[in-house]
Amino acid sequence: MIRTIIRKYRTMRKMIREIGFLRTLRITVDKIALTLLQKVYGFHPVHVITPLSARPYRHIVADLANGLKPRCVVEVGCGLGIILSLIRAPNRFGYDVDEGAIRAARLLRRGVSFTHGDITTVSQRPIDVLILVNWIHEYSPEQLDMWLSPMLSYTSYLLMDAIDPDGPEGYRYRHDFKFLETRVRRVETRPVPNETRSIILYEVTL
Ligand SMILES: C[S@@+](CC[C@H](N)C(=O)[O-])C[C@H]1O[C@@H](n2cnc3c(N)ncnc32)[C@H](O)[C@@H]1O
Known part of the structure; x- marks a missing residue:
């Protein structure tokens, strides 16, 4: 004690x-x-x-999304819905496998629709911006490919994060978006201050 x-x-x-x-x-x-x-x-x-005050990278994600003036934004792995609360869009949807986080997000955020489920349960079409941030490093590029490929035909932009491979944490994670190469165009990469992580905006070019 x-x-x-x-x-x-x-x-x-x-x-x-x-x-x-x-x-x-x-x-x-x-x-x-x-x-x-x-x-x-x-x-x-x-x-x-990890409240917003401690992890302001979410402002970068929201800023990139807001710059696109989206109508429909979907965040998978939304946690308590902090990023979605910073985004201006008439239709905002959050998905997460943590049921407790989804129930708390429903209490905290007005005007956002939250669903307990993974990426395979996303039902919105078309999606202007699909956000996958601060959890995808736990999954292999093959798994991400399996999840994302079917969604690209109705998604305009992808917002994802990548941990710098040369940073101290880099060796632990396999951020490799090569599988997307022929189907997207990298629009912008914004490094997160004081973190070895960048937020990447891709336009789907299928
Ligand atoms: C560190 S939190 C990040 C939350 C939010 N993206 C943010 O940056 O504020 C990671 C979240 O991803 C969720 N998650 C992990 N694997 C997932 C999966 N396969 N499908 C959906 N959500 C997942 C976790 O439950 C957790 O709530």
Whole structure:
């Protein structure tokens, strides 16, 4: 118990040094709120430690999507729906295999439709922007190919993230989008500040 308090105190001191008092306070308050929500909804603990205040890469994803002025945006692996909440589109749909996350997202986000399911359950057509961010590194390119290929004929843009292969985490993941090469055009790559990750926007050219 005492060790945990000391460890938390040290982490907080380090955070204040690195990102300032106010941002540290904001992140701490957000994490406390998410801890309470997690107790009610039982979603995966990863969502507690990654509020928007701590992981602003979502603003980059939303900015790229908003630039396309989409009508229908689908995010698979949407978690608590933070990215979808930042996107301006008349039709926004989130899918996730974590049922607790979906139930919490329904509570938190108005105007977004959430479904418990994986990418094979997506029913919207056509899709202007399909977002797959911060989970696809757990899957092989072959698996991603199997999931994405049937969707390309009715999807206009893909937004995905890739962990820098030369970064410290790079060796662990197999981000390889070569399987898409002949069917998409890379529109933009935006590196995420302070992370070894980039957000990539592809236009489907099928
Ligand atoms: C780290 S969270 C990221 C959430 C959101 N994309 C964001 O960046 O804010 C990863 C989410 O992907 C979901 N996930 C993992 N594998 C999935 C799959 N095969 N289909 C749908 N969701 C999946 C997890 O349940 C989790 O909620």
